[in-house]
Amino acid sequence: MLRAFNVSGNCPVEIPARELGEPQLRAAAWIDLQEPTEAERRAIDALYPASLPDADEVDEIEASARYFVDDQGIHVHSSFLYQTEGRHETATVAFTLREGQLLTLRDVDLADFRLYRMRTRRRQVEAGSAVAIMASLFDQKVENLADTLEDLHLESQIISHLVLEDVAASMENAIDQLARLEDSCGKVRLCVLDTQRSISFLIRHIRHHPGEVEALREVMRDLDTLMAHTNFLFEKVNFLMDAALGFINIEQNQIIKIFSIAAVVFLPPTLVASIYGMNFNLMPELEWPMGYPLALGIMVLSGLAPYWYFKRKGWLK
Numbered sequence: 001m002l003r004a005f006n007v008s009g010n011c012p013v014e015i016p017a018r019e020l021g022e023p024q025l026r027a028a029a030w031i032d033l034q035e036p037t038e039a040e041r042r043a044i045d046a047l048y049p050a051s052l053p054d055a056d057e058v059d060e061i062e063a064s065a066r067y068f069v070d071d072q073g074i075h076v077h078s079s080f081l082y083q084t085e086g087r088h089e090t091a092t093v094a095f096t097l098r099e100g101q102l103l104t105l106r107d108v109d110l111a112d113f114r115l116y117r118m119r120t121r122r123r124q125v126e127a128g129s130a131v132a133i134m135a136s137l138f139d140q141k142v143e144n145l146a147d148t149l150e151d152l153h154l155e156s157q158i159i160s161h162l163v164l165e166d167v168a169a170s171m172e173n174a175i176d177q178l179a180r181l182e183d184s185c186g187k188v189r190l191c192v193l194d195t196q197r198s199i200s201f202l203i204r205h206i207r208h209h210p211g212e213v214e215a216l217r218e219v220m221r222d223l224d225t226l227m228a229h230t231n232f233l234f235e236k237v238n239f240l241m242d243a244a245l246g247f248i249n250i251e252q253n254q255i256i257k258i259f260s261i262a263a264v265v266f267l268p269p270t271l272v273a274s275i276y277g278m279n280f281n282l283m284p285e286l287e288w289p290m291g292y293p294l295a296l297g298i299m300v301l302s303g304l305a306p307y308w309y310f311k312r313k314g315w316l317k
Contacts, residue, residue, distance in 0.1 A: 002040045004028035005120070010128040012120045022047065030102045030133050034109060044103070048072065051096050052105055058092045067201040073098035074205050079194040080110050080141060081148060081187060088148070088184040090191060095134060097206075102130040104137075116140050135212045135219075138199060142222050145191055149229055152184055156236050163244050171244045171251075178244065182237045189230045196223050261310055268302030 004020055005012040007029045015024055025031060025047055033040060044052055051072045058077055066077040074097040079090045091108040116137060119125050127133045159177050162169045199216050206212055276295045285291040
């Protein structure tokens with residue numbers, strides 16, 4: 001899907017799809033390609049040769065492939081967060097900032113871009129140039145990351161109550177929830193780190209736009225706050241994971257303790273039964289009328305003695 005935006009009254013305005021043509025695309029301040037078709041890629045490549053990266057280039061992780069400058073302009077490949085089937089995932093958006101024009105390429109319908117388009121329709125975005133549009137997109141991204149962190153913090157509080165206060169809670173279920181929470185926190189942290197690098201690179205190359213530079217510096221300060229909050233969430237998740245595993249170990253130790261005590265309690269009666277179960281001819285007790293009741297009594301007493309001792313020591317609690 002191909003979308004294009006002009007700037008009107010210091011706000012991006014989407015050009016209707018039926019009016020899109022070569023003149024409109026050349027004059028657009030922002031061209032956004034979401035899962036473009038071959039025809040749409042060819043149309044943009046014809047207007048701006050070598051401006052759109054290949055799919056393999058977008059997903060490369062080395063810094064030299066994600067942030068660079070060439071004859072086509074400034075290139076930034078930045079990771080964005082999105083949700084699918086209840087899980088957080090990341091997708092890379094390729095930004096190409098040319099003289100007076102911004103190109104974006106992505107393979108996923110991202111919530112940040114949907115919200116940004118909605119805000120442009122309501123004229124809630126102040127961006128009078130391609131550079132300003134790119135800066136406001138990163139600002140929108142950071143707002144979404146902050147909202148996600150707030151949701152994850154609330155989720156961590158629910159799991160904390162489950163692990164530390166709910167005596168009937170299943171620790172296995174809590175560990176599953178913590179694993180998902182840790183995965184989400186990791187993806188948020190990845191996006192925060194990537195955004196810090198992206199904005200730092202961008203600031204160095206748009207010094208002739210002081211207003212946008214200052215706006216991006218403000219976004220960087222917000223990112224520092226988000227990073228501190230992300231680190232706090234990681235520490236909390238690790239603490240809750242250790243606590244849940246500790247409770248599981250305590251429960252398992254309790255079961256093992258019961259079996260150990262049972263083994264010790266039944267060991268003396270087993271010894272007595274083994275002695276009187278030996279098949280020797282010369283065993284005086286064989287001829288005693290009270291031999292059988294005596295053996296049973298010894299077995300009962302030998303079993304009750306360790307039970308009484310463990311009870312006195314408080315080991316059966």
